[in-house]
Amino acid sequence: MKIAVDAMGGDNAPQVIVEGIEKARDEWTDLEFVLYGDETKIKKYLKNSDRISIVHTDEEILGTDEPVKAIRSKKNSSMVLAAKSVKAKEADAMLSLGNTGALLAAGIFIVGRIKQVERPALMPTLPVTNSALGVNVLDVGANAEAKPTYLQQWAVMGSIYARDVKQIKEPRIGLLNNGTEEDKGDTLHKEAFKLLSNTEGINFIGNVESNNILSGVADVIVTDGFTGNAALKATEGTATILLKEMKHALLNNGFFTKMGAAIVAPSLKGLRDMFDTSHAGGAVLLGLKSPVIKAHGAADSKTVFYTVKQIYDMLLNDTINKANTYFEQMNKKDEDK
Structure with missing residues (x-):
């Protein structure tokens, strides 16, 4: 299972993100991570690159950016590229500490919502x-x-x-x-x-x-x-x-x-x-085709670790497909009436 990480979002990025991801990597051996962001800044805190890769990005969505405009104009930002990797099935889920509105926009317009939601x-x-x-x-x-x-x-x-x-x-x-x-x-x-x-x-x-x-x-x-x-x-x-x-x-x-x-x-x-x-x-953006979770901008590495645990549990239990199946069954019952 692979998680795409917006490594540049949040008040203390990328340090707390890298520290939390490394701890999660050591805890769950069946997880891989792709960190999107400034490679030089990320490597400054990365102690061990086992099952952690970096995709360098030279754009970043700020907390002050207008959400939808930022998603459309900053196409090479860490948040947008992470969301695109989930849409392309290169990653199974996404994590960010960045701009909440922008992440919601990325979730809806890039990752996509469950059809029945x-x-x-x-x-x-x-x-x-x-x-x-x-x-x-x-x-x-x-x-x-x-x-x-x-x-x-x-x-x-x-x-x-x-x-x-x-x-x-x-x-x-x-x-x-x-x-x-x-x-x-x-x-x-x-x-x-x-x-x-x-x-x-x-x-x-x-x-x-x-x-x-x-x-x-x-x-x-x-x-x-x-x-x-x-x-x-x-x-x-x-x-x-x-x-x-x-x-x-x-x-x-x-x-x-x-x-x-x-x-x-x-x-x-x-x-x-x-x-x-x-x-x-x-906080989970519930209703999307893949797990997308937003941690608080001021989160520490412990919060990042537990956010990964949330994603891991959702992937392990196939939570998104269970929701899909439920709504499909309800729609079928309505059609049969």
């Missing part, structure tokens, strides 16, 4: 209070507007992913809404609720409110990209402020407070670890 979705893994597996939320920004059928397709793919990658036998699928009652929400969410309630092969548990996203009530939560992105940013922002203010309160209020901080430090470590999502890897 109307719109791909961006799906990260968020921490939950009672499980190390976290919760997958989609869409969190790929589609500001959505149709009920989009949410239905995302629920199916999210369920397949949770079974394959997270080894959850019957993933609980929730619909993010402004109340738990069946008749809550706008037209989109009311119609989506009806569709999900009658969708074969998923364990739909009903509506989930935003205050329960991190409580572990569901394994996969679906919503439109506008709502999902707002909920994600609010959750991340709250967690960041909470941890920052807690640290300030414990370390800047006199000697006795500092003594108390030292006593509770082991307990607080668990809270810090809960919000350390590096082991969850990156």
